[in-house]
Amino acid sequence: MTLRIAVQMDPMESVKIAGDSSFALMLGAQARGHEIFHYDVGTLAWESDGTPRGRITAHAAPVEVRRVEGDHFTMGDPLQVDLAHDMDVILMRQDPPFDLGYISAALLLDRLKGQTLVSNDPREVVNAPEKMFVLDYAQFMPPTLIARTMDEVRAFQQKHGAIVVKPLHGNGGKAIFKLDADGTNASALFEVFNQTWPEAHMVQPFLPEVSEGDKRIVLVDGEFAGAINRKPGEGEFRSNLAQGGYAEAATLTAREEEICAAMGPELARRGLTFVGIDVIGGKWLTEINVTSPTGIVAIDRFNGSDTVGAILDAVERRHAAMVAAA
Numbered sequence: 001m002t003l004r005i006a007v008q009m010d011p012m013e014s015v016k017i018a019g020d021s022s023f024a025l026m027l028g029a030q031a032r033g034h035e036i037f038h039y040d041v042g043t044l045a046w047e048s049d050g051t052p053r054g055r056i057t058a059h060a061a062p063v064e065v066r067r068v069e070g071d072h073f074t075m076g077d078p079l080q081v082d083l084a085h086d087m088d089v090i091l092m093r094q095d096p097p098f099d100l101g102y103i104s105a106a107l108l109l110d111r112l113k114g115q116t117l118v119s120n121d122p123r124e125v126v127n128a129p130e131k132m133f134v135l136d137y138a139q140f141m142p143p144t145l146i147a148r149t150m151d152e153v154r155a156f157q158q159k160h161g162a163i164v165v166k167p168l169h170g171n172g173g174k175a176i177f178k179l180d181a182d183g184t185n186a187s188a189l190f191e192v193f194n195q196t197w198p199e200a201h202m203v204q205p206f207l208p209e210v211s212e213g214d215k216r217i218v219l220v221d222g223e224f225a226g227a228i229n230r231k232p233g234e235g236e237f238r239s240n241l242a243q244g245g246y247a248e249a250a251t252l253t254a255r256e257e258e259i260c261a262a263m264g265p266e267l268a269r270r271g272l273t274f275v276g277i278d279v280i281g282g283k284w285l286t287e288i289n290v291t292s293p294t295g296i297v298a299i300d301r302f303n304g305s306d307t308v309g310a311i312l313d314a315v316e317r318r319h320a321a322m323v324a325a326a
Contacts (some may be wrong), residue, residue, distance in 0.1 A: 001031075001316075001320075002033050002034055002035065003034045003088040003089050004034070004035045004037065004087050004187065005029050005034050005035065005036055005037065005087070005088065005089045005091060006037040006038070006039055006058070006060050006081070006087045006089070006090045006091070007022060007025070007026060007036065007037065007038050007039075007040050007090075007091045007093055008039055008040075008044070008058070008082065008090055008091065008092050008093060008094055008105075009022050009038065009040075009091075009093040009094050009095075009151075009292075010040075010094055010095055011040065012038055012063065012072075012073045012075060014039070016072075017067060017068075017069060017072045018069075018297070019221060019266065019297045019298060020294075020297070021093075021292075021293065021294045021295065021296045021297060022091070022093040022292070023065060023072070023242070024296055024300075024308050025091060025093075025296075025308055025311060026063070026065045026191060026296050026311065027065050027066075027067065027308075028104065028309060028311075028312050029287045029310040029312055030064065032188070032312065035062065035066070036063050036065065037060040037061060037062055037063060037081070038060065038061055038075065039058040039059055039060040039061070039062045039078070039081075039085070039304045040058075040059070040094075041094050041101075041105050042087050043058045043059035043060075043078075044056070044057075044058050044105050044108055044109075045057050045058070047095070047110070047201055052111070053084070053111045053112075054111060054112060054240045055082060055084070055139075056082070056083045056084060056108055056109070056112060057080050057081060057082055057083060058079075058080070058081060058083060058085075058218075059078040059079065059080055060078060060079065060081045060087075061075045061076050061077060061078040061079070061096075061205075062076040063075045064078070065070075075192070078203055078206060082118055083109075083112055083116055084112055084115040085115075085135065087116050088117065088319060089116065089117045089118075089315060090109060090112070090116060090117070090118045090119070091119055091315075092106065092109065092118055092119065092120060092122060092125065092291075092292075093292050094292060094300070095171065095172075095291075095292050096106075096169065096171040096291050096292065097169055097170065097171060098129055098169040098171075098291055099169065102291070103126050104312075105248075106122035106123070106125050106126050107122070107123070109122040109128060110122045110123040110126075111216045114325075114326060115320065115326075117315065117318055117322050119271070119273045119274070119315050119318065120271065120272045120273055120274060120275075120290055121157070121270060121271030121272065121273075124271055124272055125268040125272075125290050125291060126292070127265075128270065128272065128288065128290050129168070129169060130169075130287050130289050130291065131166070131168050131202050131287060132168070132289055133288050133290070134286070134287055134288045136263075136266075136291055136325050137259070137262060137263055137285055137288075140205075140238060140255075140258075140259050140262070140283075140284070140285040140287070141188075141284065141285050142204050142205055142207060142280075142284045143156075143159075143160060143204065143205055143325060144202065144203070144204050145202070145203040145204070146168065146200045146201070146202055146203070147200050147201070147203065148190075148193075148194055148199075148201065150186065150190055153165075153186060153190060153203055154186065156319065157179070157181070157186070157203075158185055159204065160205035160232070161181040161206070162178065162179065162180050162205065162206035163178070163203050163204065163205055163206060164176060164178050164179075164203070164204050164205070164206050164207075164274065165177045165179060165180050165189060165193065165201055165202070165203050166201065166202045166203075166204075167193070167196075167197055167201060167202055168197070168199050168200060168202055169197075169199065169203075171291070171292075174176060177189055178206055186296055194251065196287075201246075202229070204286070207280050207281060207284055208276045209280050209281025209282075209284070210280050210281070211231075212231075213229035213230060213231045213248070213250070213279065213280075214229075214230050214231075214278055214279070214280050214283060214286075215227055215228070215229050215230070215250055215256065215279045215280070215282070216228050216230060216277075216295040216299075217222060217252070217256060217259075217260065217274070217276065217277045217278075217279060218276050218293065218295060218307055219263075219264060219267055219271055219273070219275045219276075219277065219295060219308070220273060220274060220275075220310045220311050220314050221267070221268045221314045222264030222265055222266070222267040222268035222315075223264060223268075224260050224264075225299075225305070225307045225310045225311075226296070226299035226300070226303050226305045226307045227247065227250045227251070227256075227299065227303075228247040228248065228250050228295055228298045228299050228302055228303075229247065229248050229249070229250035230247050231247075233250065245297040247295075247302065248302065249302035249303055251268065252264060253282035253283065255282055256279050256283075258276075259277070259279065259285055263288070271318070272290050273290065273311065273314045273315060273318065274295060274311050274314075275288060275290055275291055276289040276293035276294065276295055277289065279320075296308055296311070
């Protein structure tokens with residue numbers, strides 16, 4: 001069955017095709033014969049029609065994609081489309097930050113439930129901020145503090161030595177700082193964090209095992225689909241590929257298998273079809289990424305797998321089930 005798939009994402013011009021997961025999904029969907037559309041979340045609109053659902057529209061353009069650097073897409077003219085009636089599937093793939101704009105768009109898309117499949121489920125994306133949802137699996141996490149006050153941070157640092165400080169709703173390894181055990185610059189750093197973000201911040205011990213890699217594990221409908229081990233680049237402690245890290249093939253440790261088994265059923269129940277979790281040193285769970293997970297291009301390249309196909313299979317199954325239930 002041919003599906004009309006709208007991808008809510010950042011501008012096509014900014015896509016780095018060598019490793020972009022959204023682009024890989026578009027290529028895969030196009031190869032299956034699906035019609036692909038692109039729209040910017042800024043064009044999303046809701047208008048009353050006398051029902052709670054309302055009429056939800058966006059300015060979407062048909063797009064053809066190809067793996068040609070510098071000439072990777074051809075886009076038609078954007079038209080205002082009714083997302084409930086003109087589209088079958090929406091892939092919610094715009095990058096964070098996970099702010100009020102992101103949340104508001106997700107809550108609008110949630111009103112499409114039962115009419116157009118949105119993946120990942122937008123209501124559950126709102127309910128599962130990556131550095132908060134992970135707290136449900138604290139038994140697999142390193143010691144963690146979420147706080148805004150220096151007294152709390154200094155007490156935590158006295159217990160654990162060198163620490164890492166992260167924005168609670170950051171992404172891509174941005175604004176992650178390591179503070180040595182002596183606490184130098186801790187006060188100044190927290191002044192900046194508290195002035196920049198209104199929420200609390202995540203603090204964890206610095207894990208020396210990060211030099212061995214930070215594993216990205218992808219689960220599709222709660223099932224393990226593939227993994228890569230990301231290592232920091234020269235002069236860095238962050239292993240994110242967006243921050244100069246590099247990837248290598250990886251398999252799962254027994255502990256990582258336990259982590260996947262513990263959360264898999266809940267991810268599937270929530271409609272979180274494509275999820276990327278991060279595990280350091282084969283044992284420390286640090287994040288559950290549900291907003292716009294990445295890593296599938298490298299996973300498939302290193303492992304000879306078809307994670308893209310597994311995700312599209314899951315989306316097609318969920319759409320068929322939604323239509324059957326209507």
